[in-house]
Amino acid sequence: MLAERALDRLAQGADRSAEHREFTSDLSVEELVAVEAAGLEPRGLVGGSCVFRVGWQFVGWTEAREVDTLSTAMYESRERAMKRLVQEAARCGADGVVGVRLTIAFDNWGEGLGEFSAIGTAVRHRDRPGSLRTPTGDIFTSHLSGQDVWALLRTGYRPLGLVMGCCVYHYPAQGLSQWFGAVTQNQELQGLTRAFYSARELAMDRMQREALQLGSEGVVGVTVEEESHVWGGHTLEFLALGTAVRSTPAPPAPPTRMVRRVDV
Amino acid sequence: MSPEEIGLPEEAEHRLAELRGQGGQAGIFTSDLSVNEFLLVKEAGFDPVGLVVGSSIYHIGFQAPRWGQSQEMTNLSQAMYHARELAMSRMEAEAEDLGADGVVGVRLDINFYEFGQHSAEFIAIGTAVKGRQGSARNAAGKPFTSDLSGQDFWTLVQSGYLPLGLVMGTCVYHVGRRSLSGWLGSLGQNQELPNFTQGLYQARELAMARMQAEATEHQAQGIVGVQLKEESHLWGSHTIEFFAVGTAVRPLGEEHEIARPQMVLDLGG
Numbered sequence: 001m002l003a004e005r006a007l008d009r010l011a012q013g014a015d016r017s018a019e020h021r022e023f024t025s026d027l028s029v030e031e032l033v034a035v036e037a038a039g040l041e042p043r044g045l046v047g048g049s050c051v052f053r054v055g056w057q058f059v060g061w062t063e064a065r066e067v068d069t070l071s072t073a074m075y076e077s078r079e080r081a082m083k084r085l086v087q088e089a090a091r092c093g094a095d096g097v098v099g100v101r102l103t104i105a106f107d108n109w110g111e112g113l114g115e116f117s118a119i120g121t122a123v124r125h126r127d128r129p130g131s132l133r134t135p136t137g138d139i140f141t142s143h144l145s146g147q148d149v150w151a152l153l154r155t156g157y158r159p160l161g162l163v164m165g166c167c168v169y170h171y172p173a174q175g176l177s178q179w180f181g182a183v184t185q186n187q188e189l190q191g192l193t194r195a196f197y198s199a200r201e202l203a204m205d206r207m208q209r210e211a212l213q214l215g216s217e218g219v220v221g222v223t224v225e226e227e228s229h230v231w232g233g234h235t236l237e238f239l240a241l242g243t244a245v246r247s248t249p250a251p252p253a254p255p256t257r258m259v260r261r262v263d264v
Numbered sequence: 265m266s267p268e269e270i271g272l273p274e275e276a277e278h279r280l281a282e283l284r285g286q287g288g289q290a291g292i293f294t295s296d297l298s299v300n301e302f303l304l305v306k307e308a309g310f311d312p313v314g315l316v317v318g319s320s321i322y323h324i325g326f327q328a329p330r331w332g333q334s335q336e337m338t339n340l341s342q343a344m345y346h347a348r349e350l351a352m353s354r355m356e357a358e359a360e361d362l363g364a365d366g367v368v369g370v371r372l373d374i375n376f377y378e379f380g381q382h383s384a385e386f387i388a389i390g391t392a393v394k395g396r397q398g399s400a401r402n403a404a405g406k407p408f409t410s411d412l413s414g415q416d417f418w419t420l421v422q423s424g425y426l427p428l429g430l431v432m433g434t435c436v437y438h439v440g441r442r443s444l445s446g447w448l449g450s451l452g453q454n455q456e457l458p459n460f461t462q463g464l465y466q467a468r469e470l471a472m473a474r475m476q477a478e479a480t481e482h483q484a485q486g487i488v489g490v491q492l493k494e495e496s497h498l499w500g501s502h503t504i505e506f507f508a509v510g511t512a513v514r515p516l517g518e519e520h521e522i523a524r525p526q527m528v529l530d531l532g533g
Binding site for chain 1: 279282283295297312319324325346350377378383385389
């Protein structure tokens with residue numbers, strides 16, 4: 001279900017012959033050089049987006065707990081944006097997408113409406129197209145930069161997919177007076193600590209499970225972030241995101257010479 | 265209050281069990297290291313085993329400072345230290361659960377949310393690693409912790425050292441305001457303000473001395489990568505936290521060979 005304009009744009013990229021190479025990409029010059037050094041060629045800038053309602057009313061909640069519907073909504077909308085990005089990448093005959101960025105824009109859309117977008121650069125193996133697809137033949141995605149992908153491939157790893165997990169947690173406002181009421185002393189707020197701890201662990205766990213499903217050996221470059229988006233301060237989304245990797249069957253290339261740089 | 269009072273939440277136990285691999289299924293690793301750091305940690309002979317995290321939401325009791333007096337706010341110092349300690353010990357408990365030898369790239373963060381201005385979440389997060397050649401645990405038989413980057417960790421191990429633990433010291437200090445006559449007397453003059461100088465000096469020294477005492481407890485040979493941070497958090501301008509943090513290290517042997525530095529021309533602007 002890609003837009004017609006998107007199909008047109010991507011078709012132009014896919015048709016080009018070896019002599020007539022043109023591509024779009026949001027890679028920096030350094031990234032481009034690194035990607036090409038890794039034996040990849042950029043095929044085009046690809047993206048996907050999804051407008052989703054993620055508004056919510058919190059009425060009468062008296063305990064800290066996960067907001068399941070919001071966790072699902074936040075996950076689902078990112079997932080859809082990613083799916084469309086992958087469809088676009090498939091149209092340009094790519095092996096994978098590097099430098100994927102996930103963003104949410106809440107302005108101009110109305111109450112609780114957010115635009116979730118994913119954008120990145122589709123790449124293909126220059127000499128052996130298709131060789132960098134995942135073991136199941138799918139297009140890989142990664143939030144890593146061109147340099148990072150180069151470093152991974154050099155040392156015998158390959159990216160499998162961008163993996164993420166999120167958990168939206170609400171802690172009630174009226175309960176706070178009980179928590180804080182008599183507190184003039186130094187002390188840990190154990191209820192809140194446990195709530196935040198659980199939420200973060202859930203997000204990380206979900207990310208981990210995605211990676212396991214992809215058959216990966218591990219996840220690199222993980223970030224764990226909190227954001228309350230449009231829900232006010234008492235509702236937070238914990239988002240864990242990283243790139244799942246596995247080692248390649250072929251013996252790794254000789255390690256790069258490591259040089260410690262001293263900036264003057 | 266011991267961290268065991270809370271223990272690791274169920275969700276954490278579950279996640280860690282998955283990392284280790286269960287029911288005949290292979291485990292998986294997660295890491296917040298960048299790719300370069302990840303590769304260098306591997307090159308140094310360690311395998312990342314999992315992202316570990318600890319957290320504590322802490323209410324910091326209020327302490328009213330005396331207007332003109334420079335003094336340590338011991339109540340606040342203790343709170344800032346204890347909260348970080350709780351977060352760290354939970355992170356270490358997660359590392360212990362994974363059977364790790366240590367945690368690299370530890371970050372200590374403080375987040376303020378909308379649960380009142382006297383409360384904050386203290387977070388410790390890092391990547392647990394396991395040595396390929398025997399245990400690299402510290403003298404106390406616990407996983408080491410370190411805030412060094414993957415690059416620094418590689419360099420450290422290359423030159424024959426191992427981290428023992430993240431060591432820290434803190435001191436929240438109230439710098440007394442000047443009296444009106446003192447303020448008037450110095451109007452328009454360039455001069456040192458000895459009570460300010462002395463207050464800041466003393467607070468910084470206290471923070472560093474406490475960090476050093478932790479290193480001594482670790483039987484460390486020294487501390488590397490020390491950072492000295494000053495922050496008023498939410499206390500206003502005259503109350504400052506001095507926070508010293510670094511990685512205590514021990515030598516692996518007598519010899520320390522460091523590769524000869526090379527000149528590199530960087531074309532990247």
